Amino acid sequence: MVQYDYIILGAGASGLMLACRMASDVFFDDKSIVIIDKDRHKGNDRTWCFWEKDKGEWDNMLTKTWTKVFFGSNSYSEQIDILPYQYKMIRSEDFYSSLWKKIEGKSNFTFINDEVVNFTELKQNVQVITKNGSYITSKLFNSIHNVNLYNTQKKYPVLQQHFVGWFVKTKENIFDDSVATFMDFTVPQNGNTRFMYVLPLDKKTALFEYTLFSDELLQLNEYEDAISDYLKQKNITNFEIIEKEKGSIPMTSFKFSQLNSKHILNIGTAGGWTKASTGYTFRNTSKKTKILIDFLKSESDLTKFQKKSKFWFYDLIFLDVLANHNEEGAALFASMFRKTDVKTIFKFLDEESTLLEDLKIILSVPPKRFIQSFFKRLF
Numbered sequence: 001m002v003q004y005d006y007i008i009l010g011a012g013a014s015g016l017m018l019a020c021r022m023a024s025d026v027f028f029d030d031k032s033i034v035i036i037d038k039d040r041h042k043g044n045d046r047t048w049c050f051w052e053k054d055k056g057e058w059d060n061m062l063t064k065t066w067t068k069v070f071f072g073s074n075s076y077s078e079q080i081d082i083l084p085y086q087y088k089m090i091r092s093e094d095f096y097s098s099l100w101k102k103i104e105g106k107s108n109f110t111f112i113n114d115e116v117v118n119f120t121e122l123k124q125n126v127q128v129i130t131k132n133g134s135y136i137t138s139k140l141f142n143s144i145h146n147v148n149l150y151n152t153q154k155k156y157p158v159l160q161q162h163f164v165g166w167f168v169k170t171k172e173n174i175f176d177d178s179v180a181t182f183m184d185f186t187v188p189q190n191g192n193t194r195f196m197y198v199l200p201l202d203k204k205t206a207l208f209e210y211t212l213f214s215d216e217l218l219q220l221n222e223y224e225d226a227i228s229d230y231l232k233q234k235n236i237t238n239f240e241i242i243e244k245e246k247g248s249i250p251m252t253s254f255k256f257s258q259l260n261s262k263h264i265l266n267i268g269t270a271g272g273w274t275k276a277s278t279g280y281t282f283r284n285t286s287k288k289t290k291i292l293i294d295f296l297k298s299e300s301d302l303t304k305f306q307k308k309s310k311f312w313f314y315d316l317i318f319l320d321v322l323a324n325h326n327e328e329g330a331a332l333f334a335s336m337f338r339k340t341d342v343k344t345i346f347k348f349l350d351e352e353s354t355l356l357e358d359l360k361i362i363l364s365v366p367p368k369r370f371i372q373s374f375f376k377r378l379f
């Protein structure tokens with residue numbers, strides 16, 4: 001059986017970020033590292049957006065940035081200047097090719113194109129079984145996400161951020177590409193939390209993404225009809241769809257860290273690095289992989305990596321409210337955006353806010369549901 005120092009399962013956002021950070025750090029030069037993925041050439045299978053203050057380390061691969069966002073709802077709408085933050089977009093194809101270039105330059109990395117079937121913690125190491133082989137490692141980083149682990153429990157609510165997006169190209173100059181529509185809740189809510197997300201790339205091209213925070217996925221035609229209706233309502237009739245994307249991202253406070261062991265660390269969405277209350281994962285993964293590199297230099301027990309934080313509890317309360325009163329999401333977000341500075345909201349969602357800033361956010365939402373949920377969880 002072949003033995004490696006580190007095995008990374010999955011060459012998506014988290015697996016590649018971790019591998020790339022290892023490839024950039026001399027500490028890992030004498031380590032044998034293998035990356036296993038069943039599908040290396042995924043093309044442009046997703047677009048990542050995230051907010052970030054000033055310059056960032058992924059800036060060389062950005063497709064577009066915005067310094068203004070629009071929030072819309074029936075009770076409150078506003079265009080908001082977010083500087084010094086910027087809302088940034090990366091096409092996954094650019095990300096994958098840039099990171100692979102760096103990793104392929106290192107002779108201690110191997111890629112295995114295979115489907116992972118199973119992995120098991122042994123006394124001193126971990127065994128990985130794939131369709132065509134078997135491998136041993138002393139440290140396993142797993143980004144292969146198993147939905148059954150949290151879908152079969154009842155303790156924590158599981159919602160999905162689910163969406164279908166159309167990249168639309170028009171004949172005329174129509175879009176104001178200086179403003180990203182962050183959330184437009186003026187779409188019919190139909191008992192859920194539903195919004196349109198619009199990212200104009202230039203005056204003729206924009207991504208329209210119909211998004212829900214809810215537990216049940218819709219039929220494809222329901223998302224697409226909603227995008228069609230929205231375009232009609234905005235008088236955008238002369239267009240072609242140049243690309244489509246769809247996704248479903250878990251929103252849950254399920255304790256992913258309990259799946260970690262001395263030699264196995266779950267990373268990315270599989271490791272609970274998706275922010276439970278928003279579905280955003282990319283920037284958190286960037287931050288966590290950076291911390292992980294330093295951690296690996298001084299610590300060998302991977303159960304010590306994940307730290308408890310107050311934000312886990314905030315997310316849990318928020319998800320309880322959204323799960324039990326899914327139709328109230330629009331009012332809740334509108335109240336938060338109306339009463340709080342967007343920079344404080346970003347800081348809070350980035351889990352970098354102070355207690356005073358947390359309090360500002362907590363006081364900005366209608367209290368009734370949150371108090372109910374808080375006491376339910378407490379007792």
Ligand SMILES: Cc1cc2nc3c(=O)[nH]c(=O)nc-3n(C[C@H](O)[C@H](O)[C@H](O)COP(=O)(O)OP(=O)(O)OC[C@H]3O[C@@H](n4cnc5c(N)ncnc54)[C@H](O)[C@@H]3O)c2cc1C
Binds near residue numbers: 014037144246
């Ligand atoms: C369409 C879409 C858009 C998104 N947009 C955003 C966004 O704008 N901002 C944001 O912050 N987050 C976004 N996300 C959420 C999150 O950032 C991404 O899902 C991100 O790719 C998660 O990284 P990951 O490494 O956990 O998983 P992935 O990137 O999905 O990587 C997992 C890898 O495992 C491989 N794999 C799976 N099963 C096996 C197996 N059995 N054997 C071998 N290999 C296997 C897959 O091929 C894949 O390469 C989006 C998600 C989707 C789906």
